[in-house]
Amino acid sequence: MNQGWIDELKQVIGENKVETKDSYVKRMSQDFYWYSPILKKQLSDFYADCIVKPSSVEEVIEVLAFSAQNRIPLVPRGGGTGNYGQIIPMEKGIILDTSALNKIIEIKNGIGRFGAGIKLGKLEADLANDGYSLRFFPSTYLKSTLGGFIAGGTGGIGSIEYGTLWDEGNVVRLTILTLEEKPRLFTIEGEELKKYIHHYGLSGVIIEAEIALAPYREWEDHLVTFSNINDALSFSESIAKSESIRKRLVSVSESPLATAFKPFEAFVSEHDSIVLLQVEKGDCDQVEELAHSFNGSFLPTFSEHVKKNKVRTTDFSWNHVTLWWMKHHPEATYLQGRFDTKNYLKQVELLKEKYPNEVLIHFEWISVGGSIVPSSQPIISYTTEERLNEIITYFKEIGVKVSNPHTYLIEEGGKDDWVELISLAKKENDPYQLLNPGKMKIGIG
Template identity: 30%
Template sequence: MTRPAHQRPAPASPEVLEALVQELVGLDLVPAGHELERLSHDYFDYSPVLQPQLQGKRAQLVVRAQTVEEVRRVAAACARHELALTARGAGTGNYGQCVPLDGGVVLDLSGLNRLRAVDPASGIVTAEAGCLLAALDRQLEPHGRALRLAPSTYRTATLGGFIAGGSGGIGSIRWGFLRDPGHLLGLEVVTVEREPRLLQLDTSASRALNHAYGTNGLITALTLATTEAVPWQQLVLEFEHWDTALGAAQALPASALLLNALCLLERPLARQLPNPVGCQAATGHRLLLLAAPDALPVLEAWVPQLGGRIVWSAPQAGGKGLPLRELTWNHTTLHVRAQDPSWTYLQLLLPQPEGPAIAALRRRWGDDLFWHLEAVRQQGAARLAALPLVRWRGNGPLAELMAQVKELGGVLFNPHVLTVEDGGLGVIDGDQVAAKAAHDPGGLLNPGKLRGWLRSTPG
């Protein structure tokens, strides 16, 4: 090795690039052009902070792998030439997770999309990393099973990308977050070495690769727990007053109702979003629910007592147009930005009780902050996460807003930073760094995204 592994690798010289292309002959290569640009980017433009940092960053070569053997060939070639190697699923991440900072190779794994096994007794599924979540769910349906958690990008995102880059979403009201013990049960991983190994990691060894942005192993297959399939019903509720809407968002998850999502949108925000087919435009604060069929009679009686009304309902399956799911989580941000790209967002867990903190932030930020809450379970307890829309006024006001959130007792998951640690709780996870040393000793995987690796001293 000619460079210390804790330093970021240099981009490939024209000669090295040429040699690499020769070595990878027979694979699906994208050497240049619009497609290379597209496959080098994700949805980092939601962040005006990341935008200038990532604009123009691109791979020098994209390889679209179809098999595990092809992944090994690419890993071996990058190890030989000491080139950066960045895994990509569908590229729907929001923080530039799959954007290569140092050129090199982007490895598109969406071609590895086979379902390998469903255990009929336990419902445990093993599938390749590039499986689209919605496609995988369709294959689980005949077994009466479904994925426990899905991002609102369920139709476009891959399983490997969700585990490596996502956190939770639809289902988090019941099942918490992806890193909670019990979801990810095993991984198949290719190491980045001159002779890449194919490892089968058990539940505890897999944990270090969960939400590590592909910095410590190339995931080729995943084993996950599933849940029973439920024919979810979509409901839109409206409330005249914010306090009653917030009260309902607190009361509904604390019941015996089987819910898969609960999203609260402040009136001005609800008014900006598209409506499901047959649902009138918003006049009040909106609560979007995914509920089991047996919850419907209870909701019909209970919602008026909570101060709201059901304005629309329809089964999720077979519905036409926009599913309710695509108005929740970061799809809310997507729809608002489609009308006015000067909006950005934050991600946080609100302190409890939520009302006073929201009121304090409203007093300071007024119409520069629109409230969007999602019901989640955090370490077993019902909480409200928030993805408020934030009008972009520059770095200074954003820093002030984040500081106020922390002062009020909120837990911030900053979506305007590049590293795994800074987007989480800010602390280095020694297990993630150790897994990188074991699976990527040359420090080639997604360089610059694991702060703990750059900080560690070799030897």
């Protein structure tokens, strides 16, 4: 530990804002990178020197100025729920805990302005009191922050209606601080947003975010089981594309994935492929009818069961499917891919033929640029890195667009359309390359 500069930092921002306790620093330096056996090997030994938790924008400015003056690396942190080691401090230094920047600043005309460190779960609950809801949120919403989601996530529950972070109108404005001796504070909108969405905190610290909100609706959770994955997928497509059923979650898990969803064990057998849904209250009869037309079993008591037991289908969707499965199968890992909308049944058939015991299908239907498409986080039985790479290659060969979750480099993660823009912003905002060092390989000089 570098006691010299840490003592100085304590003088600048206050002793109680800087934490160096070993166990705490280690916990705050980690995210969910261990979903990947590759990242687990690469990233397990990196820790920060200290965690700094400013409680105002002025204090963040002081920390960033200190970091620039003393050339100390710094990683902004939200809830620490990222999957690619995004918050892991590869060159030690400071972890900037943003969680105290958690204010609801303004809600007006369907747009909300919030402190970047606000937890999405708390925000969703507070918005309901004003008749609003988040347009979409990750399944980690109870822990993850607005700034962390914008800087590290993509989409989630609600993306079937509203698309992802990049879709125009979802993120409206961001207020950014630079890492310089005299940090600059500025607000951006429009095309400039691309420099800061999914940017891993590389090109600036998000201080506030303005996002478009959805009207509050009452949702109901439903479960439909199927004896084969094809019927489950066809039903899921039909409901995803239905214009008369409003929904914010259509999640498909192939058998036997749902056996890992312990709170649902009374409802599923190991032979069931399942579709989990959140649909607007009142649309239940339509769901039941559609389920029957695809040979599905609609479980009428499920909705009451989840309410009574205070669980939600959303806790068994998106990357929570991987989490539940890994609890019982620690050797497993996952991939991320976008299947072809017209050809996905054939792609699934090819995968099942080639890897009958190594690939389990998990789809999340979302909207991209106005089209409903099958995004996917299939579960993979991991044996070796070579085998995993072979499987990734085959996914690509059959036309699945893979976003590789087994790399900590922003360029290699598959959401790289705007990496050049992020790099450009980094050059302007982080002249000493102190923000999250190690996560970007392209030169910025």
